[in-house]
Amino acid sequence: xxxxxxxxxxxxxxxxxxxxxxxxxxxxxxxxxxxxxxxxxxxxxxxxxxxxxxxxxxxxxxxxxxxxxxxxxxxxxxxxxxxxxxxxxxxxxxxxxxxxxxxxxxxxxxxxxxxxxxxxxxxxxxxxxxxxxxxxxxxxxxxxxxxxxxxxxxxxxxxxxxxxxxxxxxxxxxxxxxxxxxxxxxxxxxxxxxxxxxxxxxxxxxxxxxxxxxxxxxxxxxxxxxxxxxxxxxxxxxxxxxxxxxxxxxxxxxxxxxxxxxxxxxxxxxxxxxxxxxxxxxxxxxxxxxxxxxxxxxxxxxxxxxxxxxxxxxxxx
Ligand SMILES: *Cc1c(COP(=O)(O)O)cnc(C)c1O
Numbered sequence: 058x059x060x061x062x063x064x065x066x067x068x069x070x071x072x073x074x075x076x077x078x079x080x081x082x083x084x085x086x087x088x089x090x091x092x093x094x095x096x097x098x099x100x101x102x103x104x105x106x107x108x109x110x111x112x113x114x115x116x117x118x119x120x121x122x123x124x125x126x127x128x129x130x131x132x133x134x135x136x137x138x139x140x141x142x143x144x145x146x147x148x149x150x151x152x153x154x155x156x157x158x159x160x161x162x163x164x165x166x167x168x169x170x171x172x173x174x175x176x177x178x179x180x181x182x183x184x185x186x187x188x189x190x191x192x193x194x195x196x197x198x199x200x201x202x203x204x205x206x207x208x209x210x211x212x213x214x215x216x217x218x219x220x221x222x223x224x225x226x227x228x229x230x231x232x233x234x235x236x237x238x239x240x241x242x243x244x245x246x247x248x249x250x251x252x253x254x255x256x257x258x259x260x261x262x263x264x265x266x267x268x269x270x271x272x273x274x275x276x277x278x279x280x281x282x283x284x285x286x287x288x289x290x291x292x293x294x295x296x297x298x299x300x301x302x303x304x305x306x307x308x309x310x311x312x313x314x315x316x317x318x319x320x321x322x323x324x325x326x327x328x329x330x331x332x333x334x335x336x337x338x339x340x341x342x343x344x345x346x347x348x349x350x351x352x353x354x355x356x357x358x359x360x361x362x363x364x365x366x367x368x369x370x371x372x373x374x
Pocket of ligand 1: 129130240334
């Protein structure tokens with residue numbers, strides 16, 4: 058398998074920039090994980106760098122994953138496999154979506170896309186793994202969204218990068234907001250803060266799909282899995298803030314107000330955001346700040362990527 062030099066060492070710290078004073082009575086900053094320099098960046102690139110290091114220690118010859126073939130995750134994994142000279146096999150739920158930029162890229166990277174009914178996902182993955190193994194191949198399976206300890210690890214590091222920035226710039230972020238989906242991003246940030254013993258900061262996951270109970274439990278399970286025996290000592294319920302108040306009905310749905318916010322951010326800051334994750338979460342953050350009458354605080358928003366989705370929207374007829 059070939060090397061990806063960028064992933065051989067730790068990623069460079071992503072930029073944190075202050076935003077304009079357009080967003081109310083707080084100072085807003087943004088951490089630009091969308092600028093991670095691999096395949097249009099984003100949190101899936103940060104997670105993939107961690108999976109890369111694991112895969113390099115194995116004799117993997119085919120990378121398998123699960124996800125919609127229009128997802129950022131599948132784009133990054135298909136690109137990583139292509140760069141490493143490995144085969145890529147994606148199991149996708151049957152769905153009737155239009156062709157999106159991510160779908161085109163996944164196909165261009167030569168990934169095999171196998172669709173199955175949403176109800177048969179687990180069996181389909183197991184069966185496919187067995188078939189590869191029987192053929193003498195060595196599949197490595199990455200859970201949907203880059204879920205699992207390596208994915209969480211990526212965001213423990215993002216937390217440490219943030220803490221280092223604070224030290225150097227003599228600032229403290231009272232809040233960190235981000236789009237929360239399958240939960241590894243939030244699990245990593247929360248683990249980072251628990252391990253650092255920092256109890257004053259609030260890390261708020263804005264759900265882009267899941268209802269509160271399920272979403273919270275999944276994040277909590279990931280935290281438990283990552284911390285292992287340290288969980289009981291370190292974890293408290295107040296460390297995990299996950300809100301479903303801004304999910305606009307579920308995955309992929311958004312309102313005209315979300316679109317307006319996206320347009321304002323692009324005009325005022327020059328920063329593109331998509332409607333499924335980042336724009337929806339940024340809009341949700343403004344709502345959360347307003348509803349909780351938060352003022353005079355320093356607030357960090359993490360831009361988790363999704364650049365190809367921005368262009369899907371821009372070119373939609
Ligand atoms: C997947 C994704 C998220 C959600 O991250 P999780 O770790 O799954 O919670 C947020 N933003 C973008 C752009 C994503 O692609």
